[in-house]
Amino acid sequence: MSGPTAANLVASVRAVLPSLTPSARAIARLILDDPAMVARSTITELSVVSGTSQATIVRTARALGFSGYSELRLALAAASARGEPDRLVPGDLAPGDPLADVIAKVTRAESDALADTAAQLAPEMLGAVVQALTDARRVNVLGVGASGLVAADMAQKLMRIGLAGHAFTDVHLALTAAALAQPGDVWVAVSCTGETADVVEPVRTAGEAGATTVAITNNPRSSLAGLADHVLVSAGRETAFRPGALASRISQLLIVDCIFVGVAQGTFAISDAALKATKGALDRYGGRRIRS
Incomplete structure (x- = not known):
């Protein structure tokens, strides 16, 4: 750093x-x-x-x-x-806090997490990740627990713009896929601590197989960050009612959204057509349900 x-x-x-x-x-x-x-x-x-x-x-x-x-x-x-x-x-949540204070403190904590993440999200670092995904043969996203929700969100977003990919939340499936990784594949790993073995080992395996690896983590000195080709640092302060993974979730989602928009910009002709096609399919399905 x-x-x-x-x-x-x-x-x-x-x-x-x-x-x-x-x-x-x-x-x-x-x-x-x-x-x-x-x-x-x-x-x-x-x-x-x-x-x-x-x-x-x-x-x-x-x-x-x-x-x-x-x-x-x-x-x-x-x-x-x-x-x-x-x-x-900003003030930790306490068991006796009234809900008005809960709203204020949670809002403050999440606003600070977003601001802290934006402050250290360098455009050149983000740009390198966007370029890797734009050029990727396949994108796999990995996370467990709360980070698994972020991984699923990213995979769903990329699928909407036509990128082949999958979200892994099970270490055995992730290791199986990582062992078959190839140059041109990109693996994005989401982990607050960067020390979760279920995330670190598949990334190590994918990297050894020639895939490009990306870490989204709160800890730039973690094992995961040390293995990754590209590291994007999220932020979020842990409290009694907000363990680390939950505290950093909002900032991880910010990074995912920035990556998604960057890739969509870089592949606009393809991504715009894909967004229109997927939206059309969902709209038609929704219309049929209402009529039935």
């Missing part, structure tokens, strides 16, 4: 949090919980507050994509000027 800015600082810190050492994670959590304090603190002061060494603070800043602690402080100060620190922790 490189070049975090005030705009994507929140997402960058959250993305690498699972892969940090315990001491580095303590510093990262301070950045999320009290960014203004970190921005004001010298490295000596932060060392005392965090109970970690100055060397650990420098290593953590570099792990977050900065050249050192001074650059991290500047980014935090810029984020503060933009109002970013006010939304680092």
Whole structure:
């Protein structure tokens, strides 16, 4: 990861949090919980507050994509000027929250997830994935649990514009298909943690068979990200009522929608005809049901 800015600082810190050492994670959590304090603190002061060494603070800043602690402080100060620190922790849902607060907090969390994802979704990275899918012989999408719902959504969208593909949510079927993958195939894997074995192993197998692999994950330092040819990072803050996969689902869907639109643009003649044909078939079916 490189070049975090005030705009994507929140997402960058959250993305690498699972892969940090315990001491580095303590510093990262301070950045999320009290960014203004970190921005004001010298490295000596932060060392005392965090109970970690100055060397650990420098290593953590570099792990977050900065050249050192001074650059991290500047980014935090810029984020503060933009109002970013006010939304680092938007407020966890509590068992006794009234439904009005539930609506506000869930809306805020999902809005932040979308904004954080957009901030780190570089057009050139997205463009490489769009091009791979545009040129693909076949596209397979893989995910389990909540990520499986995202995989099914992506496969359905691509089918509507005439791309041959399939969504896999079962590891045995996925491994079977991955073993038969060929150059020209594209495998898109969706995993919040990037460490789910049911997703990682089929991607490893497909890559070894010559397929192009794409990861959509919250963790750019995960095993899945390390295997993939292309990595798109989603965002979403886990809470007691919103485990990681659910918290990141809305941002994964944003990435899927961006990929879909990009592919549809790049294959407009084919995709436009396919959309009209599929819409016509569904409209005719719906009309018959109403008349009957």
